[in-house]
Amino acid sequence: MNKATKVFYCSVLISLFFIIWGMIPKSMLPHYNLNAVSVSVHSFLINKFGWFYLLAATTFLGFCLFLIFSKYGSIRLGQDHEKPEYSYRAWFAMLFSAGMGIGLVFWGVAEPVSHYYNPPVGEGKTTEAARVAMRYSFFHWGLHPWAIYGVVALALAYFQFRKKEPGVISRVLRPLFGNKVDGAVGIAVDTLSVYATIFGVATSLGLGAIQISGGLSHLFPYVKNNIATQLIIIGAVTILFMLSAQSGLNKGIKILSNINIVLALLLMLFLLFVGPTNFIMDVFTTTIGTYVQNLPSMSLRLSPFEQSDWPRAWTIFYWAWWIAWAPFVGTFIARISRGRTIREFVIGVLVVPTVFSALWFSVFGGSSLYLEQFNHVRIMEVMEADGMETGLFFVLQHFPFGMILSGLAILLICTFFVTSADSATFVLGMQTTNGSLFPPNSIKFIWGIIQSASAAILLWTGGLQALQTASIIAAFPFTIIIILMVSSLIRSFKEEMPSLK
Template identity: 50%
Template sequence: MRGKAPHKNVVFWVSSIIVFLFVLWGAISPKSLGDNAGSVFDFTTYAFGWFYLIAVFFFTIFCLVLAISRYGKIRLGGDESRPEYPFFTWIGMLFSAGFGVGLVFWGVAEPMSHFFEPPMGIEGQSEQAARVSMRYSFFHWGIHQWSVFTVVGLALGFFQYRRQEKGLISTTFNPLIGKTGKTPLRRTVDILAVIATITGVATSLGFGILQINGGLKTVFDLPNNAVMQLIITAILLVMYLTSAMTGIDKGIKWLSNLNLGLALFLMVAMLIMGPTVFILNSMTLGIGDYISKFFEMSFRLTPYTGGTWVRDWTVFYWAWVIAWSPFVGSFVARVSRGRTIREFVFGVLIVPPFLAIVWIAIFGGTALHLDLLQGTDIAGLVNQDVTTALFVTYEQLPFSFLFSLLSILLIFTFLITSADSATFVLGIMTTDGDLNPGRFVKFIWGVLMAAIAVVLIISSGLQGLQTASLIAALPFTVILIIMCLSIIKVVRKEPNLRHKKRNIQ
């Protein structure tokens, strides 16, 4: 199946022009972009925070119920199809695409931020603050986040491989609107998916660039400024475009295996070198708190006190992953042909969040132990500059220089994997579902992605990155809900399952 040529594709041109105008606005008037970003961020989180919380909880329950139902036996492909990639490689691809650099960035920064300024009026830098910081960090990187990716990946995988249809977000609407007609609606959905994808990826790319700069400042005392960030972006651009041109089975596959292997090495090394018993105890307690407070955290808002903590953290995270979901879902679907719905859901919904919890417990737990029991002030340093969180923790441990270098390498490879995967997915989205998009399309999206990340960093820093995600995520949340309805409708029509049901009756 070949898609339309780029010059004939309305989705490609409309979405690329919108993104280009956004980049141009930030380049010409960064202060204007920054000011407007702040206003939109405040309004969106205030007016629609409740919608994000309810929607993401619904996605979580939907995925779990679907997996354990009789529909869980359906394969993403023909009944005789089998997985294309080995389990370790598959998980590596999920881990690299879904977390990108976000987990490395926030693995220490988030628990220490909550420890310094906890929610619910808890005293900062106290034992209770440490416990709450772990619980909320586990929650934000747990199954809620991955339920969003699961919905998109499952819908796209089902229609691509089970129904042999195009790999487009709009294709998942077919059970509700039919396979033909309604072209304006289809194009609008696909354009929203492209804009959500590029802003979501640009957010993570921007976080990674800031963290690399923070790491280079800590390790090599290099300047932490816009010039260095432009240099880092240029290097990344060349590397991920080069990788993207080699395709999934070469560059992306190799880098995904490298990412997972290097991440596992760092986790094991830190577990051994760090406060091992403290880490295991805090992880066990944190998982217990996560489970026992699952529903409370899922719906927690503060309408009576007017606090902004939930909006600044939980709502931002859900908006961020929703914006990130067209890319991650498309990529996950692309590498999951042949797996059953049950295997897909538990593989995507359970394994990566478990790895994230272990990562946070090891790295965040080490930092908490240093502050609580050894008198360091990592939380204070993180409050001053969140990008240096991981590296100031390393400074308190043996072999800090080596671990800092390996972590900078991991951030680079994560960014390269995420960005080259994103250029590949954006190419699919803007060439009418072509599973092997041309180099020109991937090149255009690769350049625009780097440009928007730089503009957001320079114009308004982290605030701009957050706002870009929130704006794109709001309409796409509605699209995700419609996807769930489409999945329900289409799996109920599976002929084999209907036949078995009649036999039972």
């Protein structure tokens, strides 16, 4: 159970192939370098199948809402007598830290400001543009992404803890494909899941290093925001998350996740009270209402008559990105959710992170738009000149204790960085040891090195964006796999109906 499987060896080879491909200079392969090929394939999928991503993500959310109110909600993710393994606080902290922690810090300022200048409808830099900017920020980080994560996590937890299957994605499909999941079909499905996890996390490590470097440069001008600084950061963080990974789930990840939540709450509450408090809470209250009111239309909006690229550049891109991350986040959430009922699980996974994300964007996005509208601070100009990663620190300096807030933000990014990488080594260990709940440290060590090396090499060669695009390409076939997972769950639930009556 703890030994490396064929999926491990296939995944390592594929990882090395893409890393080497990404290192080849564009001059040597002007039309067939990783960036050119991945952009072409990604553009084709987004342009031809954008509708498919929207319908799929909305279907996953509908399925989750159905489970809350259905008779299946009482089924326990484990045996009937089992109790949850982790407290609510530890559970919420770990699932949130793995799910999108570092992304919230990066985009908390950058996304609302971007939408304010370039809204999906209407003119930019207007009152209506500000309302739309906040609503779409809530939308992109709210119920839909957590429904995607929730479906994958629910399927894995149900089949692993209740049906005693190994905790890998291929085994979830046994009700549909039978014993074929034990052979080539299963290897292909699991290798695709590992591929999406490796490159999705490696890209995030690179982006995290860029933001930490930008923050340090903002606080300490003598620290240069360049590739050398970013590589040093990756090296330092690698040592930290490898030490944490060796300590296991109940020590390293659990402790760091609790620290993450404390730091995130401190930073958010600090800015809430030193910033425009009434304005922020008014934004939160108003935007929650318009988000719920416009959820159906936003979920299926494509702009065919306007011929606008906005939905493809933002919503469809996000949905593909969340789906690409679903194997990683879903596997991790499943591992920490043993003993909960389906109803309890779905409500927890959907509601708590969505509300926290809404509060986060209200505080950071609301403060940014307040500066833009009422203090005439041009945040977009700074982000265009110095990079998106600088937007957060530029905003914080306009409020009392700006240096303290910026230092706290850097510390939060670092802990999120370590937790995400730590969680990913654990998940990759599970996925490549046939679902072992306690993957060996040697396997986790190998994946940790591959992740960090991928991020460092691709930062050095400028191929990080290409790798991000390549990982999102995996979202298309994985969307089909998630649809099959839903079908497999429904079939298995129906088989349990006699015992539920």
